[in-house]
Amino acid sequence: MSLAELAAAEGTPLYVYSSAAITARYRAIDHAFRGYPHAIHYALKANSTLGIVRLLRSLGAAADANSGGEIDVALRAGFIPEQIVFTGVGKTPSELAQAIDIGVKTINAESEGELDRIDCLARERGTRVRVALRVNPDVDARSHPHISTGLKVNKFGVPVDAVREICRRFVSREGLEFAGLHTHVGSQITDLEPLRRAAMTIVALARELKDDGITLDHLDIGGGLGVSYDGVKVPSPDEYAAAVLPIVRESGLTVILEPGRSVVGPAGVLVAQVVDVKDRPDGKSFVILDAGMTELMRPMLYGAFHRIEPVLCNASSDEIVADIVGPLCESSDTLGKDRRVKRPRPGDLFAILDAGAYGAVMASNYNRRPMPAEVLVDGAKWSVIRRRQTIDDLLALES
Numbered sequence: 001m002s003l004a005e006l007a008a009a010e011g012t013p014l015y016v017y018s019s020a021a022i023t024a025r026y027r028a029i030d031h032a033f034r035g036y037p038h039a040i041h042y043a044l045k046a047n048s049t050l051g052i053v054r055l056l057r058s059l060g061a062a063a064d065a066n067s068g069g070e071i072d073v074a075l076r077a078g079f080i081p082e083q084i085v086f087t088g089v090g091k092t093p094s095e096l097a098q099a100i101d102i103g104v105k106t107i108n109a110e111s112e113g114e115l116d117r118i119d120c121l122a123r124e125r126g127t128r129v130r131v132a133l134r135v136n137p138d139v140d141a142r143s144h145p146h147i148s149t150g151l152k153v154n155k156f157g158v159p160v161d162a163v164r165e166i167c168r169r170f171v172s173r174e175g176l177e178f179a180g181l182h183t184h185v186g187s188q189i190t191d192l193e194p195l196r197r198a199a200m201t202i203v204a205l206a207r208e209l210k211d212d213g214i215t216l217d218h219l220d221i222g223g224g225l226g227v228s229y230d231g232v233k234v235p236s237p238d239e240y241a242a243a244v245l246p247i248v249r250e251s252g253l254t255v256i257l258e259p260g261r262s263v264v265g266p267a268g269v270l271v272a273q274v275v276d277v278k279d280r281p282d283g284k285s286f287v288i289l290d291a292g293m294t295e296l297m298r299p300m301l302y303g304a305f306h307r308i309e310p311v312l313c314n315a316s317s318d319e320i321v322a323d324i325v326g327p328l329c330e331s332s333d334t335l336g337k338d339r340r341v342k343r344p345r346p347g348d349l350f351a352i353l354d355a356g357a358y359g360a361v362m363a364s365n366y367n368r369r370p371m372p373a374e375v376l377v378d379g380a381k382w383s384v385i386r387r388r389q390t391i392d393d394l395l396a397l398e399s
């Protein structure tokens with residue numbers, strides 16, 4: 001499928017996802033964990049466009065939702081409540097009530113306070129809620145600090161040495177059923193050791209809880225497996241499974257995975273058009289695209305690297321070293337620095353690769369820019385799974 005054709009039909013900036021790539025990536029994870037009881041709860045936060053979530057459901061995934069909104073999207077995509085785990089560091093009382101009322105599979109509880117709130121809401125409703133306490137294993141994910149979540153200075157979960165005591169105190173609460181333990185130490189993890197250590201921590205805790213008479217049914221080891229943004233090899237799902245399964249196997253408990261990025265990240269590109277090319281006094285240039293931080297925030301938020309490739313260039317052979325930037329009035333609005341490219345002309349197209357995760361979901365309307373359209377390609381067919389926003393859409397909320 002030609003990106004140029006899609007851009008001609010739907011305009012730019014345009015997100016384009018590959019159904020075949022998402023399918024292959026999901027199946028690779030499922031295959032890697034075959035032979036051991038597991039459930040893959042796709043993390044909607046990575047990309048929650050309905051068409052993508054529906055595709056994952058059709059492949060057999062379950063769902064990991066991080067807000068009331070993501071629970072709604074999961075339901076509208078066809079998941080049943082028993083397929084949804086609800087995670088999130090600051091779940092509001094109304095989000096907790098929503099999750100309890102529909103009967104999600106498990107709430108991953110972040111704190112004693114949250115266990116208390118869940119218990120109260122459950123008792124008010126005369127029900128019992130399955131919870132998995134989120135453990136902060138104090139493990140360095142060796143990823144970018146902004147996407148590391150497993151150190152004791154991070155806001156997530158409860159410290160390892162508090163888990164046993166908290167469970168002892170809360171296990172007799174009428175509104176709670178301790179179903180599992182949860183951990184998630186960060187995202188874009190390319191070194192398996194932190195993932196192994198986090199798994200070892202919760203397996204050891206599960207053993208201790210068993211000694212205390214608390215029998216769990218699952219261990220949720222979160223997501224986090226990294227993808228290759230720069231072409232350098234990263235651990236495969238098979239290598240990930242080989243690292244964590246021997247540890248989890250010892251517990252005999254079902255393992256829950258919450259992958260996001262590794263399923264959809266490399267399955268999407270952002271197509272943008274060159275608006276202008278400007279030469280700088282120092283000999284470098286700016287290539288100004290019609291996409292920037294409003295469409296893809298990762299480079300500005302985390303200094304993330306994305307390969308940026310020409311789609312169609314009427315390029316001269318003249319090579320330039322350019323900062324590839326967006327149109328927003330922020331100097332941080334830079335998608336790629338010091339990139340060597342053939343000098344493009346206005347109207348040429350570039351594809352920003354591996355933009356399927358944490359791309360469209362983080363888009364904003366800054367500078368009153370309507371959010372881009374999103375297209376899902378399936379073999380020789382394609383469909384618009386999110387139409388381009390209009391100014392009328394934006395203003396419909398205002399008086």
Ligand SMILES: Cc1ncc(COP(=O)(O)O)c(C=O)c1O
Binds near residue numbers: 045046184258
């Ligand atoms: C609790 C939890 N689960 C799963 C994920 C998905 O992580 P990833 O997209 O890195 O697989 C995240 C994202 O950071 C998360 O916070």
